[in-house]
Amino acid sequence: MCRCYSTRSATRLTVEAEPLSKEAFVPFGEVIGVSLEGGASANQGTALRFDWLAQFENTRIDAKPNLAVFRSIAKSSPFAVKLLERHPCSTQLFVALKAARFLVIVAPDAPNGTPDLAKLRAFIGHPGQGINYKCGLWHHPIVALDQEAELLMLAWEDGSKRDCEVHPLAHAIEVEC
Secondary structure (H helix, E strand, O other): OOOOOEEEOOOOEEEEOEEOOHHHHOOOEEEEEOOOOOOEEEOOOOEEEOOOOOOOOEOOOOOEEEEEEEEEOEEOOOEEEEEEEEOOOEOEEEEEEEOOEEEEEEEOEOOOOOEOHHHOEEEEEOOOEEEEEOOOOEEOOOEEEOOOEEEEEEEEEOOOHHHOEEEEEEEEEEEEO
């Protein structure tokens, strides 16, 4: 099992990705997927239904839910993170429709409202997993590893600048997988 750690040189920060798990991802949102437990019988006993897997949030009255598919081109390790983004008014859900492994990179807010890069973490997701970012969470766009991936995305958008804020990094951060 990988452990998340950081090493610094003069201008280099490296983060090792760790496995994506519900417990480790709690500060950033929810993990949805293959580790579902319980469930209720549905559809005349032909299925199990698992309810309330994610806490969706939208703070804008005119924003509409946007269900989209992202096709992510595969990248190799180490991966250079050059920016982080956030959706200040909406949660954002991604579910892997077709994927091998994928990289999820997150950072909490620093006191000044920018990403706290000292607390940046990286997770490796696998087929059958999805994530729901908390409203306003700094993250990198999901990165496919090993092969191209297709991910279902749900966020509330209104076409304004508040849909997505981007924060370029002064120095790239390397993530090793």
